[in-house]
Amino acid sequence: MTKPLLQVEGLKKYFPIRSGVLAKQSGYVKAVDNVSFHVNEGETLGIVGESGCGKSTTGRMLMRLLEPTEGKVTFDGKELTSISSTEMRKARREIQMVFQDPYASLNPRHTVEKILMEPLIVHNIGNAKSRKKKVHEFLEIVGLSSYHAKRYPHQFSGGQRQRIGIARALMTNPKLIIADEPVSALDVSIQAQVLNLMQDLQKELKLTYIFIAHDLGVVRHISDRVGVMYLGRMAELATSESLYEEPLHPYTKALLSAVPVPDPEHKREQIILEGDIPSPSNPPSGCTFHTRCPFKMEACTSIVPKLEEVKPGHFVACHLYNEQVQH
Numbered sequence: 001m002t003k004p005l006l007q008v009e010g011l012k013k014y015f016p017i018r019s020g021v022l023a024k025q026s027g028y029v030k031a032v033d034n035v036s037f038h039v040n041e042g043e044t045l046g047i048v049g050e051s052g053c054g055k056s057t058t059g060r061m062l063m064r065l066l067e068p069t070e071g072k073v074t075f076d077g078k079e080l081t082s083i084s085s086t087e088m089r090k091a092r093r094e095i096q097m098v099f100q101d102p103y104a105s106l107n108p109r110h111t112v113e114k115i116l117m118e119p120l121i122v123h124n125i126g127n128a129k130s131r132k133k134k135v136h137e138f139l140e141i142v143g144l145s146s147y148h149a150k151r152y153p154h155q156f157s158g159g160q161r162q163r164i165g166i167a168r169a170l171m172t173n174p175k176l177i178i179a180d181e182p183v184s185a186l187d188v189s190i191q192a193q194v195l196n197l198m199q200d201l202q203k204e205l206k207l208t209y210i211f212i213a214h215d216l217g218v219v220r221h222i223s224d225r226v227g228v229m230y231l232g233r234m235a236e237l238a239t240s241e242s243l244y245e246e247p248l249h250p251y252t253k254a255l256l257s258a259v260p261v262p263d264p265e266h267k268r269e270q271i272i273l274e275g276d277i278p279s280p281s282n283p284p285s286g287c288t289f290h291t292r293c294p295f296k297m298e299a300c301t302s303i304v305p306k307l308e309e310v311k312p313g314h315f316v317a318c319h320l321y322n323e324q325v326q327h
Helices: 055-062 085-091 112-122 128-141 146-150 158-170 188-205 216-222 240-245 250-257
Strands: 006-019 024-039 044-048 070-075 095-098 176-180 208-213 225-230 233-239 308-311 314-316
Touching (some): 006 055, 024 055, 024 233, 044 055, 044 216, 055 070, 055 095, 055 176, 112 128, 112 146, 112 158, 128 146, 188 208, 188 216, 208 216, 216 240, 225 240, 225 250
Parallel strands (some): 044 208, 044 225, 095 176
Antiparallel strands (some): 006 070, 225 233, 308 314
16 A cells, blocks of 8 residues: 555644733633544545634644644655754645635735746745746646736736636645635636646646635535544545545535535435534534534533544544444
8 A cells, every 4th residue: 555645643733812911821722633634645635614623724734834733744754743944944845835815825016927936936946047937837837828927916817816826836846735725715617717727737747635625516526535624623534425425424414415406306405503613712522513413422422533434435533333332
């Protein structure tokens, strides 16, 4: 079996809550709480969940844009969590990120050429002439023209800006791209174009993706495997096919029941979850989903379910599939 390109073990991020006049620490927001997964070379792992479930925080920790509280991230055989920030800067040549908002992630004062050249200058790749050539080449690759290089971000539409964001991520020839909701700020008709572009680039440049989104339809279109997060924890992880055909976790079932089906004859029972998402600063004990789960058992309120393999390649963190709890 091949070694995964990225291995994440027990990743946690707790943000301190400070209150009162002296700003004393009064607790933590458990944004990410013990998340483990791996990504194989050349595949796309989708990470889905509602707003505030910790998926973007996870993505930022992988690049150490946020420092993890605990846990281990191994990329291409190198452990990223223990290396110095200088070493990490070098490692970022291999891992790049496409951000959610194409309006905020591009510097409005720089031309497109300067924006795209920056990663090459930072990582000391090539000379002025070869950098310029590469900028024009990558603009063509992402479906823009080389004459766009002299323009500024405000002269482009949202979809075009996101293409510039993708081009910037590709400039250093990375192995892994973390795409943090790259299409959620775009119009639906443009979303498909950007997703298709990302798939074409993956084949062409042999890329590996972590694709973070809250839209299950988008993730189905692009991912080989999908991880579903709820309140900082991984609830289910399976191949895209297995997850959509037969979801096991009650939360995943509820999420999928809300995805519209383009067939007027198809009747599907929608599962309505009761209550609101609990606060990550005060998550429920045991399984964090038990306050909204229709199948709640005694064990769910006190025992944290482990993410276990229930079928080949299909992992779920739920006591319904735990024999010892049921007997």
